[in-house]
Amino acid sequence: MQDSDYIIVGAGSAGCVLANRLTESGKHTVTLLEAGGTDMRFYVQLPLGYGKLFYDPAVNWLYKSEPDPGLAGQQDHIPRGKLLGGSSSINAMVWIRGHRADYDEWRAAGNVGWGWDEVLAAYRAIEDNEAGADDWRGQGGPLHISRNRKGLHWLVEDYIAACRQAGLPYNADFNGVEQEGAGTYQMTIKGRRRNSSARAFLHPAMRRKNLRVLTRAQATRVIFEAGRAVGVEFLKDGQRQTLRARGEVILAAGAIGSPQLLQLSGVGPGALLQEMGIGLQHENANVGAHYSDHHGLNYTWRMKVPTYNDMLRPWWGKLLVGMQYFLTGGGPLSKSINHGGGFFRTRPDLPRPNMQLYMQAFSTLLPKAGERPLLTPDPFPGLSLGLSNCRPTSRGWLRLASPDPLAPPSITANAFATPEDIQEMLEAVKFLRQIAAQPAFARWAKEELRPGPLVQSDEDLIADIRARSGTVYHQSCTCRMGPDAATSVTDPRLRVHGVAGLRVIDASAFPNLIAGNTNAPSILLGWKGAEMVLADAR
Structure with missing residues (x-):
């Protein structure tokens, strides 16, 4: 050759x-x-x-x-x-x-x-x-970078409003002057x-x-x-x-x-x-x-109003969004599921954000075997708010x-191996619940499904973080x-x-x-x- x-x-x-x-x-x-x-x-x-x-x-x-002991002994995909x-x-x-x-x-x-x-x-x-x-x-x-402002689920606006009510300001461009705030993500979509x-x-x-x-x-x-x-x-x-x-x-x-x-x-x-x-x-x-690596998890709610679950799960919904995509180039299939997001600090004394947010107007608590079920979500209106750490101190090999x-090589992620990493995750999930408790979001939420209202103590929250977190x-x-x-x-x-x-x-x-x-x-x-x-x- x-x-x-x-x-x-x-x-x-x-x-x-x-x-x-x-x-x-x-x-x-x-x-x-x-x-x-x-x-x-x-x-x-x-x-x-x-x-x-x-x-x-x-x-x-x-x-x-x-x-991974940091992930409750689980192997991460x-x-x-x-x-x-x-x-x-x-x-x-x-x-x-x-x-x-x-x-x-x-x-x-x-x-x-x-x-x-x-x-x-x-x-x-x-x-x-x-x-x-x-x-x-x-x-x-x-x-080409898409601005990602059109065709978003209407709940994105209420998510951003809830973040503002919780003290996290609106940010029109995470790649601009400041990273901190809540808004919508730019996408590599053309x-x-x-x-x-x-x-x-x-x-x-x-x-x-x-x-x-x-x-x-x-x-x-x-x-x-x-x-x-x-x-x-x-x-x-x-x-x-x-x-x-x-x-x-x-x-x-x-x-x-x-x-x-x-x-x-x-x-x-x-x-x-x-x-x-x-x-x-x-x-x-x-x-x-x-x-x-960044590790994170989702908190999930059953909603009172339709989410993408209602559109993407039934056969007729798949047909409709498929026709919308092929005829107009728009609709849910033309985007990532992470319509909204943001960055925040778990403590006000930090010089810059240490957590990333993800807003997804869908939920997948009942996954289909062998598939990340973006196209087969739960059979009820659900919504997930996720987060992941920005600068973990844990190191793997x-x-x-x-x-x-x-x-394949042997990969040891060593997630959440330091006290600092698990402490900031604990602070982060508490703030996530603060966002969900704000009027702009709470008026549409019926119940918290994961981890659920019974998980309240620091010990239980940490156990949930380890049990449900994974790589992002x-x-x-x-x-x-x-x-x-x-x-x-x-x-x-x-x-x-x-x-x-x-x-x-x-x-x-x-x-x-x-x-x-x-x-x-x-x-x-x-x-x-x-x-x-x-x-x-x-």
């Missing part, structure tokens, strides 16, 4: 951006390896269709965590995209950059070029925001279709002759010669093949795939690699360490469970960047410490977890990472 200047492993949120930007000038040849297949599937393109992808092995890695677009093709499409202080913390830790001022310029260049350009938003970039990283960045680039995209091609190890990454070994059509890079190998396989591939290639904790019979290329205990590259799918930091090789995997230019010709450019390289959904910062990593690759090639 013909060599390339650059090999990118993983066509996810960052990988699609890398493929686009590295081939834009026409000067460089790029091969993009993706273990999954095409994103040209109905439920991928249908915005609300992501509920059908939650347990679909055709497009989903379907990882599971180890039994960890869906990750296995197709063009990666997790941006199966996610809930919420566009949140994070708090400006998150990025200033990245810079303060020695990651030059990653402060708020630098990333703001990149975000504005990336975006084509329906709300228009200003000092914070961009317009004219390759990624027209009636999901606007994944594949749609916005990869498909336009695939028309270029200098980009080769190989699907169903699973990387099994990075090939090193004299301490330099020179290629990738991969499986395609049952055959083991190799591909060499004249320039660099770039891992963009995500917070699970990238550290797994590094360990399979001999870069990682020495004792683990010796145990697995893998030759040591470079010892670094940080590979797979510092695993960070990821390790090879087998030297077999096709075997923001895994990161397992190949974290930093200037010190003793505490990180990549340097601030995303080059892997201790070897040459190899970078990691995806959410695994976050120095720490940002406040909010991680699709936007993953795309940011691809955008700025490509600039660094090109600058260093001169």
Whole structure:
């Protein structure tokens, strides 16, 4: 197979951006390896269709965590995209950059070029925001962002009013001047279709002759010669093949795939690699360490008025919303279920929000087996208010469970392992009930179903948090960047410490977890990472 200047492993949120930007000038040849297949599937393109992808092995890695004491001993389901677009093709499409202080913390830790001022310029260049350009938003970039103000369920307005009555102000733009407040989320939706990283960045680039995209091609190890990454070994059509890079190998396989591939290639904790019979290329205990994720749960009410349950559960309701979607491009199927949301502080002395809110005008207490039942909700009018932590202090880890590259790694999430994390969750659920007690919301609520009015004491609330919480799918930091090789995997230019010709450019390289959904910062990593690759090639 013909060599390339650059090999990118993983066509996810960052990988699609890398493929686009590295081939834009026409000067460089790029091969993009993706273990999954095409994103040209109905439920991928249908915005609300992501509920059908939650347990679909055709497009989903379907990882599971180890039994977690912080989650009452349960194994958590960890869906990750296995197709063009990666997790941006199966996610809930919420566009949140994070708090400006998150990025200033990245810079303060020695990651030059990653402060708020630098990333703001990149975000504005990336975006084509329906709300228009200003000092914070961009317009004219390759990624269209929906303002998400039309066609929302009418209960969203009352949710926002209840938040205001509880002391949380209205916020028209969580990516603007302030993150704190309640409002509606911007979405990566364009027209009636999901606007994944594949749609916005990869498909336009695939028309270029200098980009080769190989699907169903699973990387099994990075090939090193004299301490330099020179290629990738991969499986395609049952055959083991190799591909060499004249320039660099770039891992963009995500917070699970990238550290797994590094360990399979001999870069990682020495004792683990010796145990697995893998030759040591470079010892670094940080590979797979510092695993960070947001965890949260829903509180659910039976409502006195119709919610999306009444529309999406009966066959005739499915027919009506389907006709509405196909005829007009609107209706519930054209959106994520998270119509409303917000950010708040559990204590007034905190300098910035530490909790994220989600308002969903539907409920799924009676799930259908094997499916996240967005299209099969409860047989009664229900509504859920959810929350998740923004900056957990608990850290987990990821390790090879087998030297077999096709075997999933062992993932220890270690959720709610610190007193700080469980205390802020306790404070958060109490505030969630305060919102629900406000007149704007309480007038429509018939009864609290989960956890229910009998769960009142701190002890019982904490037990409920542990029993019902789970990941909100923001895994990161397992190949974290930093200037010190003793505490990180990549340097601030995303080059892997201790070897040459190899970078990691995806959410695994976050120095720490940002406040909010991680699709936007993953795309940011691809955008700025490509600039660094090109600058260093001169």
